[in-house]
Amino acid sequence: MKVTVVGAGAVGASCAEYIAMKDFASEVVLVDIKEGFAEGKAMDLMQTASLNGFDTKITGSTNDYTKTANSDVAVITSGIPRKPGMTREELISTNAGIVKTVAENLIKESPNVIIIVVSNPMDTMTYLAHKATGLPKNRIIGMGGALDSARFKYRLAEATEAPISDIDGMVIGGHSDTGMIPLTRLATRNSVPVSQFISEERMQEVKEATKVGGATLTKLLGTSAWYAPGAAVAAMVHAIATDAHKMFPCSCFLEGEYGLNDICIGVPALIGANGVEKIVEIELSATEKEELTNSAEAVSKTNGLL
Numbered sequence: 001m002k003v004t005v006v007g008a009g010a011v012g013a014s015c016a017e018y019i020a021m022k023d024f025a026s027e028v029v030l031v032d033i034k035e036g037f038a039e040g041k042a043m044d045l046m047q048t049a050s051l052n053g054f055d056t057k058i059t060g061s062t063n064d065y066t067k068t069a070n071s072d073v074a075v076i077t078s079g080i081p082r083k084p085g086m087t088r089e090e091l092i093s094t095n096a097g098i099v100k101t102v103a104e105n106l107i108k109e110s111p112n113v114i115i116i117v118v119s120n121p122m123d124t125m126t127y128l129a130h131k132a133t134g135l136p137k138n139r140i141i142g143m144g145g146a147l148d149s150a151r152f153k154y155r156l157a158e159a160t161e162a163p164i165s166d167i168d169g170m171v172i173g174g175h176s177d178t179g180m181i182p183l184t185r186l187a188t189r190n191s192v193p194v195s196q197f198i199s200e201e202r203m204q205e206v207k208e209a210t211k212v213g214g215a216t217l218t219k220l221l222g223t224s225a226w227y228a229p230g231a232a233v234a235a236m237v238h239a240i241a242t243d244a245h246k247m248f249p250c251s252c253f254l255e256g257e258y259g260l261n262d263i264c265i266g267v268p269a270l271i272g273a274n275g276v277e278k279i280v281e282i283e284l285s286a287t288e289k290e291e292l293t294n295s296a297e298a299v300s301k302t303n304g305l306l
């Protein structure tokens with residue numbers, strides 16, 4: 001499998017590294033607009049190959065998309081990250097132009113590619129990539145829910161003092177500080193509802209900490225996070241490569257599912273060789289439905305700024 005990662009910055013390089021470490025791709029091409037940057041990151045990563053035991057070939061390119069030809073999967077991480085105090089939505093004016101151009105360049109060289117959008121505001125950038133490329137909806141996927149769910153599990157494990165491997169949980173909705181919906185009702189510790197281990201008040205704290213997970217890290221780091229985002233993308237690319245039909249909440253183009261239309265937003269989906277193999281419609285409570293409706297309204301409002 002050939003994978004292109006556009007943007008060789010913090011998230012792009014982390015994503016390329018995790019993909020290489022899993023050793024399932026024949027080639028990863030890093031692309032960046034900064035002269036020599038992607039080539040440098042690729043060389044540095046390749047010099048870890050004998051140490052970390054992978055055979056994936058990582059190459060770099062300064063904005064030459066011919067090097068990306070016939071990619072099976074392309075990940076878009078190009079664009080600016082937020083600074084402390086900013087929302088993801090504030091990045092739209094810079095990132096929309098970048099994501100549109102990059103998506104158009106990618107499909108010229110790789111007409112059969114599956115695109116995973118990471119750049120923020122991610123749900124709106126996924127919608128933009130969908131509109132700009134006209135690719136079938138199964139081949140444009142936004143990465144947000146896989147990361148948000150990993151953060152939810154981290155917070156649940158912390159609150160229950162359980163090993164993370166005991167914990168399961170999922171976050172749906174928009175990838176924003178206010179739009180995420182950690183499904184506390186469905187979170188489990190080894191099949192037992194987490195609500196049996198912690199108070200309702202503690203559960204609310206977990207929910208709120210999950211929603212501002214990205215903002216918390218941005219405040220600590222001075223820029224947004226990259227290890228967990230890179231790992232989340234690598235897990236999704238791996239599911240495509242292995243046709244795993246693994247369930248991730250991710251930003252999918254909806255046509256009636258969950259009562260929503262003409263929007264990309266986080267819902268559970270089975271990810272396999274064709275990208276989104278199936279959107280899974282789980283039964284939501286009245287409160288969760290209302291939260292999803294509100295979240296979708298906010299994403300649509302941001303889409304209106306395109």
Ligand SMILES: NC(=O)c1ccc[n+]([C@@H]2O[C@H](COP(=O)([O-])OP(=O)(O)OC[C@H]3O[C@@H](n4cnc5c(N)ncnc54)[C@H](O)[C@@H]3O)[C@@H](O)[C@H]2O)c1
Pocket residue numbers: 006007008009010011012031032033034037077078079080081082091095098101102117118119120122143144147175223224225226229
């Ligand atoms: N969806 C998510 O869960 C998630 C998680 C983390 C970060 N992000 C987003 O990912 C994006 C990247 O974050 P980062 O921390 O890697 O930023 P970064 O600044 O470290 O890297 C971005 C890279 O994009 C490159 N770039 C800019 N314009 C380009 C273009 N036209 N073509 C190719 N490359 C171009 C830059 O030169 C830079 O190297 C941000 O928008 C951030 O908000 C999303």
Ligand SMILES: O=C(O)C[C@H](O)C(=O)O
Pocket residue numbers: 081082088120147175213214215217218224225229
């Ligand atoms: O928080 C951000 O701006 C980056 C990313 O969306 C994240 O959740 O880490």
